[in-house]
Amino acid sequence: MSLSSFVAHFHGPPARAEGGKEVIRVGILGFPNVGKSALFNALTGGEAKVANWPGATVEIHYGYAKYAGRLIEFTDLPGVYSLGEGGTIGEIVKSYLLLQRPDVLLVLVDGTNVERTLSLALQAAELSDKVVIAITKLDLAHSRGIHVNVEGLSRALGRKVVPTSVGWGLGLEELMRAIVEVHESRRGAPLRVDYGPLEPYLAEISSKLEQAELPSYLNARWVAVKLLERDSFVERLVGERAREAVEDAREMGVEVTRALGKEPAGVIAEARFRRSLSIAAGNVARSTLRLRRAERADKLMLDPRLSPLISAAFIFALFFAGFTVNTGFPLNVILSSFGFSQLAELVDKYNLAALMEAGIGYAISLLERLLEDSPEWARSLLIEGVVGGISVVLLFLPLIFTIALMFALLEDSGLAPRFAYGLHPHTCKVGLSGHSLFPAVVCLGCNVGGLMAVRASPNYAERLKLYLLLPFLPCQARLIVFLALAAAVGSLVGLVGILVTYFASISLVALLSYLLDKIYKSSRPIMLMDIPNLHMPLRRVVWWMAWSTTKHFLYRTGSVIFIGALLTWALSSFTPSLEYTSDPSRSIAAHISKALVPLFEPIGIEGEKSWMVIYGLMAGFVAKEIYLSSMAVITGIENPIEAISSLGLSEATILALMAFIALYIPCLGTISVIYTETRSVRVALTALVLSLLTGYVVAVAVYHAFSLAAL
Amino acid sequence: MEARPLSQFKEGEEVVIRGAALDEELRFRLYYMGLYPGSRVKVVRNDGKYPVLVEVHGSLVAISADLAHRVFAERLGGEKQ
Ligand SMILES: Nc1nc2c(ncn2[C@@H]2O[C@H](COP(=O)(O)OP(=O)(O)OP(=O)(O)O)[C@@H](O)[C@H]2O)c(=O)[nH]1
Numbered sequence: 001m002s003l004s005s006f007v008a009h010f011h012g013p014p015a016r017a018e019g020g021k022e023v024i025r026v027g028i029l030g031f032p033n034v035g036k037s038a039l040f041n042a043l044t045g046g047e048a049k050v051a052n053w054p055g056a057t058v059e060i061h062y063g064y065a066k067y068a069g070r071l072i073e074f075t076d077l078p079g080v081y082s083l084g085e086g087g088t089i090g091e092i093v094k095s096y097l098l099l100q101r102p103d104v105l106l107v108l109v110d111g112t113n114v115e116r117t118l119s120l121a122l123q124a125a126e127l128s129d130k131v132v133i134a135i136t137k138l139d140l141a142h143s144r145g146i147h148v149n150v151e152g153l154s155r156a157l158g159r160k161v162v163p164t165s166v167g168w169g170l171g172l173e174e175l176m177r178a179i180v181e182v183h184e185s186r187r188g189a190p191l192r193v194d195y196g197p198l199e200p201y202l203a204e205i206s207s208k209l210e211q212a213e214l215p216s217y218l219n220a221r222w223v224a225v226k227l228l229e230r231d232s233f234v235e236r237l238v239g240e241r242a243r244e245a246v247e248d249a250r251e252m253g254v255e256v257t258r259a260l261g262k263e264p265a266g267v268i269a270e271a272r273f274r275r276s277l278s279i280a281a282g283n284v285a286r287s288t289l290r291l292r293r294a295e296r297a298d299k300l301m302l303d304p305r306l307s308p309l310i311s312a313a314f315i316f317a318l319f320f321a322g323f324t325v326n327t328g329f330p331l332n333v334i335l336s337s338f339g340f341s342q343l344a345e346l347v348d349k350y351n352l353a354a355l356m357e358a359g360i361g362y363a364i365s366l367l368e369r370l371l372e373d374s375p376e377w378a379r380s381l382l383i384e385g386v387v388g389g390i391s392v393v394l395l396f397l398p399l400i401f402t403i404a405l406m407f408a409l410l411e412d413s414g415l416a417p418r419f420a421y422g423l424h425p426h427t428c429k430v431g432l433s434g435h436s437l438f439p440a441v442v443c444l445g446c447n448v449g450g451l452m453a454v455r456a457s458p459n460y461a462e463r464l465k466l467y468l469l470l471p472f473l474p475c476q477a478r479l480i481v482f483l484a485l486a487a488a489v490g491s492l493v494g495l496v497g498i499l500v501t502y503f504a505s506i507s508l509v510a511l512l513s514y515l516l517d518k519i520y521k522s523s524r525p526i527m528l529m530d531i532p533n534l535h536m537p538l539r540r541v542v543w544w545m546a547w548s549t550t551k552h553f554l555y556r557t558g559s560v561i562f563i564g565a566l567l568t569w570a571l572s573s574f575t576p577s578l579e580y581t582s583d584p585s586r587s588i589a590a591h592i593s594k595a596l597v598p599l600f601e602p603i604g605i606e607g608e609k610s611w612m613v614i615y616g617l618m619a620g621f622v623a624k625e626i627y628l629s630s631m632a633v634i635t636g637i638e639n640p641i642e643a644i645s646s647l648g649l650s651e652a653t654i655l656a657l658m659a660f661i662a663l664y665i666p667c668l669g670t671i672s673v674i675y676t677e678t679r680s681v682r683v684a685l686t687a688l689v690l691s692l693l694t695g696y697v698v699a700v701a702v703y704h705a706f707s708l709a710a711l
Numbered sequence: 712m713e714a715r716p717l718s719q720f721k722e723g724e725e726v727v728i729r730g731a732a733l734d735e736e737l738r739f740r741l742y743y744m745g746l747y748p749g750s751r752v753k754v755v756r757n758d759g760k761y762p763v764l765v766e767v768h769g770s771l772v773a774i775s776a777d778l779a780h781r782v783f784a785e786r787l788g789g790e791k792q
Contacts, residue, residue, distance in 0.1 A: 082743035086736040116745055116768040230735070262748045265739050266730075269747035277768065304758040421773050425760040428775075527762050527775035528740065 024072045024183050027096055029124060030108035031117045032079030033532045035136035037061075038166040038541045039108065040076040043175070046544050048076075050552065058092060061548075067176035075102065083123050084229050084265065088460060094233045097127070101217060104179050105131045111141035111148055111163070112533070115280035119272045121157065125191035127222050131159045132178045138165035140535065145287035152283035158191055167538060190219050195271045197260055201228060201252045205245050212242035228253055228264040297534055301415075307422025311434075315419065315441050318406045323445040326399040327353045329476040330445075352398040360391045377580035380573055389565030392623055393558040396448060396669060401550045403442055403449035407456070408545035410438070412537035416456060417529060424527050430510040431517025433462055433525035440466075440509075443473040448557070448669040450475075451677065452549065462525060465516055467674045468687050469509045472694070474502060474662050477624035481661055484628055488644040489654045497655050501662045508663075508694075553673075560672035568622050568668075584634050589618055603660070603703040604653035609635070613647060613657070623667045652706035656699040663695035717763055718779035720754045726784035727751055733781055741782065744772055751787060 030036045040048070044063030051060045062075040077096055078089045085093070097105070107124045110117040114135070124131045135141075135148055154161040160178040164171030195202060205224035214223065218238070226234035227249035235246050257263045262270075300306055324331040328351040335344035348354060364383055371379045410416040416438070424434030432440075435457040443450030447470065454466045474482070482501060486494025517524055572589040575581050584590060593614040597605065605613050612634045620627035628640040637643040649657070665671055665688050675684035714729040728750045731738045745767035746752060755771065756764040762773040774782065 080743075081740065081745075084739055085743060086739065113769045116770050119743075119745075229739075262730075266742050266748045269742035269745075270749045273745060273747065273750065273768065302756055302764060304756075304761045307761075417773070421762055421764075424762055424775060525775070526737070526778055527773055528737065528744070528778060529773055530744070531764070531771040531773050 022070055024070055024104060024179060025075070025100075025102045026072055026104045026106050026179055027075050027077055027100075027102035028106045028108065029077055029093070029097075029120065030079060030136075031081055031110065031120060031530075033530055034079065034108045034110045034117055035166065036076055036079060036108055037545070038538060039134065039136060039164060040074055041541065041544045042166045042169070042172055043072075043074055046547075048548060058088060060092070060096075065176060067173075068180060070180055072176060072179060074106070080120070082120060082269070083127070084226070084231050084268075086232065091233060094231075098218075098233070098237060103130065104183050106134060106175070106179065107131060108134050108136050111135045111137045111165075112144060112146060114146075114148060114153075114284045115277050116273075118153075118276035118280055119269075121159075122191065122193055122272050122276055125157055125159050126193060126225070127190065127219070128217070129159075129188035129190060130182055132175065132182050133157065133159050133161045134171070134175055135161060135163045136165070137167070138163050138170060139167035140165075147285045147287075149283040149285075153279065156279045156283065158188070166540065190222060192221070193271060193275050195225065195268060198228060198256065198264060198267055198271075201249075201256065201264075205249050205252070208245040208248060209238070209242055212238070212245060214238060214241060224249070225268060228256075229268050230265060298418075301418040301534070302421065302531075304422075307418065308426055311419035311422040312437065314415070315438050318410075319441050319445060322402045322406055323399075323476070325352060326402055327351055327445070327476060329479070333479070353395055356395055356398070357391075360387070360394070363387070376582060377573070380580070380582065381569070384573070385566050385569035388569065389562040392565055392669070393554065393561050396446075396558075396561075397550065397554065399446055400449055400452065400553045401546060403446075403453060404549035404553075405542070405546040407438070407453050407549070408542040409537055411456070412542050412545070414532045414534045417531045418534070420456075420527065420529075421531065424525070428525050429514075431513045431525060432466075433457060433459065433527060436462065436466055436525075440470060440473065443470045443475065445476050447471050447473065447475045447666045448673050451670060451673045452553065455677065458529065459525070461520065464678070464683065465513060467678060467683060468690055469512050469516075471666050471670050471674075471687060471691055472505050472509050472512075472663055474505050475624070475666055478662060478666060481620070481624050481627050482658055484641050484644060485654050485658050485661075487641045488649075489651050493651060493655075497658055501658055504659075504698075505662050508698075552676075556676040557669065557672045560675060561668050564668040564672065565622055568619070572619070584615070584630075590615055590634075593618060602700045603656040604650055604707070607648060609647050613649070617660070617664070620661065621665065621668060623669070624661065627661070650707075652703050652710060655706055656703035659702045660695045660699035663691055663698055665691045714783040714785050716780045717754075717765070717774065717782040717784050718757065718776060720757060720784065720786070722754055722757055724754045725751060725787040726754065727787055729783045729785055731782045733778065737778070745770070746772070746782065752784075 028036050028040055040061060040063065043065050045065070048061040048063040051062065058078055060075060060077065062073060065072045065074065075096065077093050080089060080093050083094065083097070084090070096102070105124050105128060107121040109121050121133050135150065141148065148163065150161050150163050160182060162171050162175045162178050164175060202221060202224045205227055206220040209220040209223055214220065223234060223238055227246055230250070230253060239246055253264050256267070260267065301310060320330065323329055324347065328347040332344045332347045335347060364387060367383055367387065368379070371382065410419070419438065420434035422434065423437050427434050427436055438456060439450045439453040442453050450470055451467060454463050454470070457463050457466065482498045486498055489497070572584050572587045573580060574588055575586050576588050576591055581587055590611065593611040596614050597610050600610070600614060612631070615634050616627050616631045619630035631643045632638055632640050635643040635646055637646055671684050671688055674687050675681065678684070717726070720726055728746050728748055730748050731741050733741065750767065753766040754763065755766050760776055762775045763779040765772050765774065
């Protein structure tokens, strides 16, 4: 991804907003977990817009606040430990800071850990004088007996420092006032950090840079430090004008490493941390007050014998509760397999999805009455196409919200990184990091929700791998189809078939992941992360995270699903000569199915009705539940199990079908979510093709294995 | 005193980071997180295959075992002041 295309993609705000108000552009910078999102949300009132770095699944939120006749635009940058960081995140932050160039940089320093997080504020102050520093989480700091001398910090840094707490709602006005003041103040000098043994080198590079006529927003000393640090972004940025300085800095870097036995990046980090530790030592006081309860909980969470158990139990419990409320699954299956069929029916009837479905059914019957006099095609378009498409999206919504809420609670309380720690050595065996269990488990209920939780994994290569592999995990909708197929072959063989399908799908994911891990080093699961303190999540932050994820799903993924559903409706409602038909066997989809029959002969699909099986598979692409209803429609037999039986398929063919249905792309929603999360058509298509091919190959193998066994 | 892999230190030991045999992006990231050469950190937990937990300037950092094998440190007290 080139920088210019990112800049083009990141819609910068207009220089002047409506009403002629001046816009002050503010970038929010800070360590991971410093409280950026919480503060951003409090400042902008939760009204965020999203910009994406294409293909990197990194979202950047921006939003607006009004203060004293100005409009302030806040951009919530991804968390970084230093401006020197490489990788996509580092590139994004630097292209915002150096190419987009905010008017004021708001740097957050964690009130519960000033000494470490101050190092980033130092770097920002070295770059620019237009910096405001916010101390975050003052309420937490207070409850831990930490006192921060704000004025002292401000003096030491030469920048405005504002104490804030989202928990208490403290400091927001003051922050905006400080931003406006700093924006309107005259230029001051950048901060100077002493880099000890590097100083002579820095002086030499700086003087070269001064002759190179760099743009005025770059001060030579800051650039010199970055060059010595081998920051490739800055090297590219100034490379054209200051080639010589860049090359000299590289040579000096080698010299320094030889002379000091440490490379410049290490020396620079050390000097900065020394400075921030000493500033913090003079301005932060701790009384011995401590949080006993959280610490005791942490002893358990970080105990290697207990941690994996607690983590897995917690994740499964959340999964169980969340899904049962929404869909009845898996409680309904458990109840009915233990013989409590009446209870299971209750659970099936009174869950969110069932209630919504009843509501939608009622709405449809109203619509049908209203549209009695309109032509058939219009009725079909409105009811089956439009309302059908909308209800696919709506039925997902409560589930997506629940999953987003669980996700936000885990992230915000500090539990998520602890789970990742406890699970990591175990998931590593199949080439996945500890972050991947939560999305994988959610996928067993619903692939769409599970794939949305993939963003928990900090490694891009791993996320990509999860988007491609996790859809192989059978979700609840596929289970419903399996149960019908199992009933069609007779219960015992069918039941064994279902169990084997589950086992095989999970093993396939593990195996493919393991193999990818061996082939591609970059997706190898490493773990290098902060483990923030355990604490009560902030209601406001959790709510906002869950809500913004749901909204994102509704608008982006929802519209892709809706369009897909309309297209599918058109395919099954029009003949190849584009006439409307209410007889699906004359539709375009039926014609395509008939053309595809030879492809499915290797799994024993033959005879007059063979195309119906394929028609069902095509309908199942929208959502697996639709597979069954479409079989009923196309065969004209209302009971889907009898409908399947009426096709006269052999046992081997049905088992092969089961394998195919387990593996080929679960639903339109899954593909939509892969596309909207990665912003890449290529990744979404790869997932689609991979799943079709894998499903096909496995289905053929299953068919032949069983045909042989039956001989 | 010899620098040893971080993965070999025991719980409660205080160490000085000496360097890391990792590719540049990860190595620098380690520095920026506070594990730069010369940094003093405390090993909070180390259970073989589990990530090593270290306390760095007041924060807890998890480093997976494979990385911890390639980060080098010395026991504090062994260094010349
Ligand atoms: N008590 C309290 N907790 C806060 C406050 N601000 C943030 N937090 C908590 O600090 C943690 C991190 O906050 P976030 O806003 O998610 O931090 P972030 O900097 O956006 O983190 P990343 O998204 O990882 O970069 C969360 O658990 C918040 O609940 C505050 O003012 N008071």
